[in-house]
Amino acid sequence: MIANTLPKSLADNPRLDRWLQFRPDGRLRVCVGKVEIGQGIVTALAQIAADELDVPLARIDMLSGDTDEAPDEGNTSGSQSIEIGGASLRMVCAEARAVFLAEAAVLLHCVPEELAVAQGAMLWLGRPTGQSYWTLAPRVSLAREATGAVAAKPRAARAVIGRSVPRLDLPAKLAGGGYVHDMALPGMRHARVLRQPRPGATLAALDEAAIRKAAGGEMEVLRSGDFVAFLADSETVARRAAVAAPAYARWEGVDTLTPAMGEAMWLRGLPADDRALGAPVAAHSGLLKHQASYSRPYVAHAALGPSCAVAWMRDGHLTIWSHVQGVYPLRQSVAGALRLDPASITVHHAHGAGCYGHNAADDAALDAAAIAQRRPGVPVRVLWQREDEFGFEPLGTAMLVRLAASLGPDGRPVDLTTEIWSGPHVGGARAAAALLATRVLPDPPPAPVPNEPSEPNPGAGTRNAVPYYDIPAHRILHHFVARPPVRTSALRGLGALPNVFALECFLDELAVFSKTDPVAYRLSLLADPRARAVVQRAAAMAGWERRGAAGSGTGLGIGFARYKNRSGYAAVVAEVVVEQAVRLTRVWCAADAGLAINPDGVVNQLEGGIVQAASFVLKEQVVLDGAGVASRNWDSYPILRFPEIPEIETVLMDGGDEPPLGVGECTMGPTAAAIGNAVAHALGARIRDMPFTRERIVAALA
């Protein structure tokens, strides 16, 4: 069963020609299913192909995310692009190279071992042969399945991997283009969609005349069930219609939300599916016990550019351009929602603004597709209003995490219970029936009840809940709330950020009990040498030994995690000054990502994760009120701004030849915890609920 040993992407798409095409124009086309979402993945994958095949980067054209021409690699998420997509591509290239060398050997009457490749050309005992991948291509068929039997190059033989190379997509973006938002097709119409305020609401009345008047130009109102779209040649007109429309629409059956529902604590009162895993409950009577609860509220992906898509129905075939994380999953859900044959739909990935999870991209694509289906021949561009992006994107769920430990005589935990209340992080939010337009189109299918497993690894709400520390007994009690007050889905790291924040803050509390320095305390519980190395390195970078007594107003705190307990390692130290508000002044990070394909790209992602996590901890909370989300623009949903950005120093450990590990998420939890611990150190009192608002600082000091 060779197929079982192949990485998932390759097992699902075993044919080599699905991935690689040496084209008559002398270029190599590399087709991948993982897509660029701002993380630089397509560049890293190009590096892998260049290295494994010995083809110059400049001769490679990348095609990513395309249901006609690229392999199906599902969604781009969870740090798996390098670990699975990269490993697959590397195997494909190693096998293709072997196939070409075998053919060259036949042609040149030699043995493959005497052949080498340089710049795409075949060398025999170091001498040119006149043959290259491209001269051999007509004789070599890649219409064969991968076997997994060809070894990839050893590290010493690689020249491109491990070197920082510039991102392929950046030049076009700096020249003013490059996004799906920028597409212009002949005869394209601009559309906006009127959103159903809450699930189950029905449209009782719509004053179309008033909306037309506000739009001030030629405009079509397209209605199908309670799905309402405004189409115009002029984007200005379509936007004006969309801005005016909510005031002229009367919906019935709109339930009302309150701010309390937006707090993590609210989850405790909702129906939950209770799961338990890990060690059986043990009685440790007589031991010192400590418990504490931590929380994160609902947070938004809040991509800087609202969701956008273009769709075009031509001769019964629907083409969609979208910034989704997965073109094949989107094709499936659009087919389900519009009752089309998936074979009659093509989805091309196009760039969007970074969102780091499942935002409204899929919803916008279905909006555009639904309109295009009803207006065949007309290319339709849908762009969401900012207010709708905040109001209707699937959110990162609130989470409440309660930790309880029993400490042994040496002050180290002997038993730990992690109790989690969480809404869905994945759980079918991309299914056709979960997308917004589906709910209001005629004959909506029943909305699915979200579900997701409570596994320790990789897990969703339980992600990183199992400590990476030596603690003799650990258990998880997971209260999975399938129906929180708002729609939720995947956001960078899923439950890892709240779980690592909770555990790492709790460890500092335990360290205080045992009168041990937080770094020393962690090291006393950490066996994995790579984990110890990042903790020690980050502490050394920060000059940890200067850390003084708590309560001075200035604080130093540390956080550590290995993402998913099997991916990238990161230790982060934060320095804060707390007065009226928390000022994050400096951050030091040591990370181990194994073999870093593009080191500069890795550092970019690590630092991006640090800034985003700092923003979550210090600022972000979705406000629920009235008919749903009340925080509808950046003034009511502030994020970290330029003057608040700390100096960040990042060190990437030498990962040797260890397999590359994803790094998109690995600094998030440690950063949140480092800030939590630094603030506790500065104040001499702890804030356990995100975000760290002025009120919470005052309350902690009271």
Added chain:
Amino acid sequence: MTDRIAFTLNGKPVAPRADPTAPLLDVLRNTLGQTGARYGCGAELCGACMVLVDDVPAYACSREVGTVAGRVVTTVEGLAGHALIRAFLDEQAGQCGYCLSGIIVSAAALLAANPSPTRAEIAAALEPHLCRCGAHPRILRAVAKAAQMLREGAAA
């Protein structure tokens, strides 16, 4: 309701036919095909749409196109040869890149006024701009680097 509105865009005269009350952003992107200025919020809250009007940063999402008649408008496309572009590429300053064109526009205005800005001055000049990807540290470095390149170029 449409008029011809004549202004200079990235060094060239243009005279698009437009509703003078339409946002400058829509006319730039859809009528004139310059997509560098981007829609982010429509409310002067994110900076994605920033352009220069007579060398001063202005929000194209809220600026009525009629008000730029006779003026000089610059978008990121008009800064193609600017040291900032080189510096942003050198520093690989950006992740998704959506915020960058507005940021580069504001940075260009800053460097025109202050050839040696400190990190704090750069951060203050970019205060109107949001970046969701956390590319700020690199962006701050890239602007400082562009300033240095311009100073060295001027000295040479």
